[in-house]
């Protein structure tokens with residue numbers, strides 16, 4: 001099967017690997033949709049992440065979001081051949097407190113699926129086939145496309161959990177920091193629950209998308225009076241709840257200063273640092289901070305129902321499709337920021 005290898009800074013190639021084989025509760029999924037996520041930074045920088053420092057020049061771990069069709073099972077279990085499924089990210093033990101409570105993303109004992117199944121490939125989503133434990137596959141309702149269903153991964157996932165955790169509702173004005181794919185997903189999730197949304201963003205292409213998805217305003221976090229602009233839009237209080245999706249200090253600072261007293265902040269954007277003054281920044285603002293990575297598997301019925309109801313908005317957020325052979329073109333597009341969520345159709 002075809003899969004992708006990054007071969008250096010802004011250089012990649014399609015490589016052939018063996019199709020994986022099902023074993024125990026690991027099944028084989030033929031991938032129809034693989035949304036692009038953070039891996040473009042590996043392409044841009046040449047695989048500098050810790051996962052890649054194993055002496056492997058063509059790591060089989062590119063891509064962690066997918067939807068497709070079950071084509072092989074090794075034993076009767078939670079899925080059968082022909083089932084249409086969303087492929088949840090990662091591989092997890094299935095036995096620890098986090099796995100058992102649906103918070104598998106925090107599992108501390110992840111298995112090695114390639115060792116377990118004796119396969120040379122099957123971990124990556126930018127490939128024609130992948131392996132997955134059957135309990136990490138969500139059934140796709142009839143009539144829902146693979147592209148829409150795949151948004152249950154990072155397209156909507158971290159934003160969805162932010163809304164669940166903060167119990168966002170129609171009383172809220174949600175400040176969404178960042179208008180990249182995750183921020184745009186947050187606009188969809190917040191407006192779905194009836195909340196008003198104000199965004200922070202600086203990319204005109206994505207500003208248009210955010211407004212089309214229902215954001216009331218997209219403000220520039222670099223404006224000197226940005227806090228005042230947000231307070232003017234929120235009866236002088238500040239946003240009741242905020243979602244930070246960028247990982248940048250600039251955005252985080254606006255969020256922390258423009259969320260109202262006793263409000264809540266969900267932090268989704270990875271990578272940055274933010275110094276927090278314990279008294280003035282936390283105790284005396286009464287802010288609740290939530291680190292949000294993924295979402296709870298037990299909420300899958302609500303996630304899939306939401307995807308069914310917001311389908312048209314997903315067609316706004318998904319701006320480009322590429323075949324697997326053109327993944328380099330897709331990554332170069334992502335580097336420009338002139339896109340929403342980009343999808344690979346292997």
Ligand SMILES: [Zn+2]
Pocket residue numbers: 092093094095096097098099100104107108109
């Ligand atoms: Zn576990």
Ligand SMILES: [Zn+2]
Pocket residue numbers: 036037038064065153154155
């Ligand atoms: Zn992702």
